[in-house]
Amino acid sequence: MVRERRAARESRRAREFEAFVAGAGGRLLHAATLLTGEPRGDTAAAERLLTTALARTYARWDRLRGEDPYDHTRRALAALFAHRSHRYRRPRGGLLARLTPQERLVLVLRLYEGIAEEQTAAALGLPVERVRAVCTRAVTAMRSAARRRDATGTSPSTGRRATTGTAKVAP
Amino acid sequence: MSFPDRKETEVRRMMELEGPHPALPPDLAGRAAERGHRILLRHRALRTIGWLLLLAAVVAFAVWAAIVEPWTAPPPTDTTPPLEGW
8 A cells, every 4th residue: 555655656757757857857957067167069067957957856846835846947057066166177169167266157157047146145045245246256267258259250140150269279 | 136238139139040949859858857857856865764764763762661661760869979078
């Protein structure tokens, strides 16, 4: 009786979890790729990070109590990345590769995920002023990098080609 | 309260227009579910061990109390030594 109920719960959890990953996995993997600073097409570290975060969400699935599994996974992802950020210092050629791990984390949470400054600060355990300062610095760095890219001959609309170009110069 | 900033919007566009989301490996959900399941089993095992330890402690105390019956010992009477030499 107890065993049957547990089996039913497990199969329901597996089904719901699979549907959740099918729906939100792409966006989460994109966020993870921005965090690790990997180029498109080589997302091995981001996949590892996301798998660990998703495993935590799966373990928590029955006790989420109405909390959005996407929010939970994103929080796990941010915490894991903050904990292991020293591994991602080396530039890997992705869009945010020039930034420090902390700048990437703040930029992804604040701008890519659109989380408010206060909540970002609370999630990272930093003062709000610090989050604002890091965000401003990262935005300035990204814009000046984009301007440099544009100045080297490619138009803004084909900025992606320029990114792969710089990646080739510094592998 | 923050308001949408032109520069921030520009960088957000850069991140969003990087292209479509990267392709999810087909087995990623399965691997994550398997690891999550192992986490659950580990938590369950730890909880069981904790309950068993608590049960063992309660049984041990009950047996000790039943054998020694500490409440039947007479209360100590002469706790203070007699005061002399004043």
